[in-house]
Each structure stands twice: as C-alpha cells, then as structure tokens.
Amino acid sequence: MSLITPNRRGGANKGGARxxxxxxxxxxxxxLEFSTPATARFHPARHILGLFGIxxxxxxxxxxxxxxxxxxxxxxxxxxKDSTILWRRGFFGKGDLSRSEPSWHTRQMTARKAAGKFLTSEEIREKRRAERKQFKLDRAAALAQAAAEAEAAFAEGREAAPVAIPSGATWKPQAHPTAEDSRSPTPALTEEVEQEPEEPLEDLEHLQLTLQEAFFLIWNFNCLTVIDPATNEPMSLQQIWSTFRSVYCDKLPPPLSEPAMKRFDNPFLVNYVAYHYFRSLGWVVKGxxxxxxxxLLYKRGPVFHHAEFAVLVMPVYxxxxxxxxSPFTLANAEPFSWSWLSTVNRVNSQVQKTLILAYxxxxxxxxVSCDQTMSPACLAHYSIxxxxxxxxxxxxMRD
Known part of the structure; x- marks a missing residue:
C-alpha cells in the first residue's frame, strides 16, 4: 500500500523526478563508500564472521x-573525476569558475548545443531571475496601461475597459525575439557552419578546497593526497600540518613568525576546530x-535545501x-557592538537562517605546553x- 497521497491537481509528487x-x-x-560483495551477502561464512565481530x-x-x-x-x-567525487560526496570545495558546483564545462557544452534540455543549477537560477524580472516588467506595463485607461475613461465620462493584470499564479514567460534572432541564416552559411568541425572544449575549471576542508579529508578519511608545488611530491601528514599552520605565520615579521608556529590561537587551528565540530555532527559546512x-550549515547540501544556520566563529582566550x-588579529575576538550584531542577525533573518555564535x-x-601544537592531537584541548x-x-512573540 502506498503512503503517498496522489495530488489531484498536479500529479503524485511535483518535482519528484528531479x-x-x-x-x-x-x-x-x-x-568513502561502504560496499558488501554480492556473493558474500548470503554466504554462511558471513554469519560466522559476524559472531566474532569481523x-x-x-x-x-x-x-x-x-x-x-x-x-x-x-x-x-x-x-x-576527483572533483566530481569530492563535490557529489559531501559537497567539498567549490569550482573556481562557478558559484558552487564545478559546472563551467557543462555550461559551455550546453551553450554549444543550444538545446536547453540540460541546465545546470546556475543556469536554472539565472533563468528564474530573468523570468521574475520579465514578470515585474509586464505587471508594471499592465498597471500603467490600466491607470491610463482609467484616466481616459474618467475624462470622457465612460466606464473604463478592463485591463488584465498578470499575477504570479497565472503569468507564463513568453519569448521576446530580438531583431538579431528574427534573422534567418542563409542556406550557404548554414551548410558552412554544419560542415565545420567543432574544436574540443578543454575543461579549465578546478575544484578549490579550503585548508579546513582539505585537512578534514586528509586526517579523518585519508582520501586526499596533497602535492607539494615545489617538489611535485606527495606531502606527509606532518608536512601538511606544518604547512597549513605556517600560511598565517608567513605574513608576520621574521622575529614573530617562528614563535607564532607554536601558538594555540593560530587562525588555521581556530577555524578548523569550528569546521571539524559541525562536520562531525553531520552538517554540510560551507563558507x-x-x-x-x-x-553556513546545510542539512544535506546546497542541492537539496537552503542553509538552515549561519555561524559566527567567536574565539575566546x-x-x-x-x-x-598574540601576534594574530583574530576576527570577532574583541568585544562587538550590539548594532553590529543586530545588523548581522537582521541579514540572516531575512533569508530564513538562524544565527549561531560558536565560541x-x-x-x-x-x-598546556605549546609543543603540543606540533601534532593534530592538540585539537583535543579546544572546546566549543x-x-x-x-x-x-x-x-x-507577545505570548
């Protein structure tokens, strides 16, 4: 028996296929993907191994x-291939030529085909924005026409003719051809374009991971190998830990850069603690x-829902x-004004997000000895x- 009640107006489930x-x-x-061999699902040895916890x-x-x-x-x-895996399995990183999902190559291929059947998320967003803009223009034109008709009818002493005002429920987008679109190409030009072979389109986009995302994948799942650009050799975990912390220390004067490597208020450590905390709770974390x-905290990911929570990282010594x-100037470490906090809260309230202060x-x-910062084990001394x-x-909220 199906638990889905059919919708008499628009089918069983609107948008269900997507x-x-x-x-x-x-x-x-x-x-990471967990897989059980098909041949071992009903094998007797499986139950025996399960008795021993294997x-x-x-x-x-x-x-x-x-x-x-x-x-x-x-x-x-x-x-x-790696970019697709990291994005589709946890929404890690962002495309450097895209808003979020690395879809530059797909958008270019779609533009070449000009079929309009397969649209990326960014193209769907731009299409909806163009439709909303056109709806506002059509509605404004109809209102102006209705006002002009009412003035003319009042001056002539007659009843105003009804003017249809488009509404969001009944309005449908219509194509507005331009002068260039109305021109039909000559047959000779069409044959020349069809016979000319298309050049292969190179994918120029890469997936860009933040330091927090990269270290989370390396330290917890060992599913990412980082290459040193100077030697083109894979970096060890200790080298990655030292390199990511030194990113913020290299910006300091030489007398302060070396002692800053062993400080607990390194911006990479503070930001990673917050990122790791919310990722470990099952949230998809984005900038x-x-x-x-x-x-921003997503329940499943940007493809499924909007972010439910917005997080401000508040360092506390x-x-x-x-x-x-401290040689570092951490954001939000100093006391903030209520006007600033009210401004941020108002911005996120308007987009249906709950603000969280993560201290x-x-x-x-x-x-705690500063020598412990030489290892990721120092993260256990932080609290949120x-x-x-x-x-x-x-x-x-009167009640």
Missing amino acids: RNENNRIYGLPLP PDTRILNPHCEGTFDPLTCSVWVTNS GIKFCVDL EDPADQES VTIPASSR REVVLRRFLPAR
Missing part, C-alpha cells in the same frame, strides 16, 4: 589528488561570506595574557559552546 535524481547522484554523504563490508577509498597553492591558501583539485558570517601577547575556547599556554540568537519580533 528529487529522486538528486538523491541518486548525491546520495553518499562522504567520499565485518565483511569493504571500504572503497577514492584516493583523490590535489595541489597546495600558497598564493590562494587553498588546495586545487584539477582532475575532473558564509555572502551573508556576513563565517560558516582561556588566559587573557595570551591575547595580549571557540583557546587553551591557555600556561596550562554554541549560543543560538534569534531576532525578537514583538508582534509574533
């Missing part, structure tokens, strides 16, 4: 490859600079003396507490 396709493509939440499930590791770029402080994944925040001697407590150097901030609306 939703099912997204569930198939983006079904894996992480790059699983027969295999872990398929994609082993993607990227190159560290010191100028952009990120990791570039140039292989299109939130568009909404004046540090992070356990020992105030460490803040006074990352930086351990005191007097309590969350404060959910909601905008107070007197008209809705």
Whole structure:
C-alpha cells in the first residue's frame, strides 16, 4: 500500500523526478563508500564472521589528488573525476569558475548545443531571475496601461475597459525575439557552419578546497593526497600540518613568525576546530561570506535545501595574557557592538537562517605546553559552546 497521497491537481509528487535524481547522484554523504560483495551477502561464512565481530563490508577509498597553492591558501583539485567525487560526496570545495558546483564545462557544452534540455543549477537560477524580472516588467506595463485607461475613461465620462493584470499564479514567460534572432541564416552559411568541425572544449575549471576542508579529508578519511608545488611530491601528514599552520605565520615579521608556529590561537587551528565540530555532527559546512558570517550549515547540501544556520566563529582566550601577547588579529575576538550584531542577525533573518555564535575556547599556554601544537592531537584541548540568537519580533512573540 502506498503512503503517498496522489495530488489531484498536479500529479503524485511535483518535482519528484528531479528529487529522486538528486538523491541518486548525491546520495553518499562522504567520499568513502561502504560496499558488501554480492556473493558474500548470503554466504554462511558471513554469519560466522559476524559472531566474532569481523565485518565483511569493504571500504572503497577514492584516493583523490590535489595541489597546495600558497598564493590562494587553498588546495586545487584539477582532475575532473576527483572533483566530481569530492563535490557529489559531501559537497567539498567549490569550482573556481562557478558559484558552487564545478559546472563551467557543462555550461559551455550546453551553450554549444543550444538545446536547453540540460541546465545546470546556475543556469536554472539565472533563468528564474530573468523570468521574475520579465514578470515585474509586464505587471508594471499592465498597471500603467490600466491607470491610463482609467484616466481616459474618467475624462470622457465612460466606464473604463478592463485591463488584465498578470499575477504570479497565472503569468507564463513568453519569448521576446530580438531583431538579431528574427534573422534567418542563409542556406550557404548554414551548410558552412554544419560542415565545420567543432574544436574540443578543454575543461579549465578546478575544484578549490579550503585548508579546513582539505585537512578534514586528509586526517579523518585519508582520501586526499596533497602535492607539494615545489617538489611535485606527495606531502606527509606532518608536512601538511606544518604547512597549513605556517600560511598565517608567513605574513608576520621574521622575529614573530617562528614563535607564532607554536601558538594555540593560530587562525588555521581556530577555524578548523569550528569546521571539524559541525562536520562531525553531520552538517554540510560551507563558507558564509555572502551573508556576513563565517560558516553556513546545510542539512544535506546546497542541492537539496537552503542553509538552515549561519555561524559566527567567536574565539575566546582561556588566559587573557595570551591575547595580549598574540601576534594574530583574530576576527570577532574583541568585544562587538550590539548594532553590529543586530545588523548581522537582521541579514540572516531575512533569508530564513538562524544565527549561531560558536565560541571557540583557546587553551591557555600556561596550562598546556605549546609543543603540543606540533601534532593534530592538540585539537583535543579546544572546546566549543554554541549560543543560538534569534531576532525578537514583538508582534509574533507577545505570548
């Protein structure tokens, strides 16, 4: 018996085909894939191994490859297959020529074919924006026509003729051909274009991973290999840990750069703690600079839903003396004004996002030895507490 009640107006499930396709493509939440051999599913040895706690499930590791770029402080994944795996399995990184999903090559191929059947997410967004703009223009023109007809009828002493005002429920986009589109090409020119072979289109886009995303994939799943651009050799975990921390230290004067390597308030450590915390809770974490925040939290990913939460990373020093001697200027570490906080909260409330203040407590150097920062084990000394901030609306919250 089906649990889905058919919709008498528009079918059983509007947009169900697209939703099912997204569930198939983006079904894996992480790059690792767990697989059970088909021949071993009903094998008697499977039950015997299960009694001893030995699983027969295999872990398929994609082993993607990227190159560290010191100028952009990120990791570039140039292989299109690896880029597709990292994006579709957890939405890691973003395309450098795209808004989020690396779809530049697909958009170019679609433009060549000019079929309009297969649209990327960015093309769908631009199409909807153009339709909304055209609807507003048509509605404004109809309102102006209705006002002119009412004035003319009042002056002539007659009843105004009805003017159809388009509404969002009934309005449908119509093609507006231009002078160039109305011209039909000559047969000779058409044959020449058809006979001319198309040049192969090179994919110029790469997937760009932040340092936090790259280290999360390396340290937790070992599914990403980072290449040193100077030697073209794979970097070890210790080299990656040291390189990612030195990104912020290299910007300091030479007398301060070396001692800063062993500080707990290194911006990479503070930002990674927040990123790792929310990723470990099952959220898809993306950058939130568009909404004046540090992070955006998606329940499943940008393809399925909009971000539900916007996160501001708030560093807090356990020992105030460490803040006074720090060579780093951490964002949101100083006391903020209520006007600034109200502004950020208002921006995110307008886009249906709940603001979260994530306070990352930086351990005191007097309590924990700074030599522990030479290993990722130092992350265990950090702690996070969350404060959910909601905008107070007197008209809705009187009870």
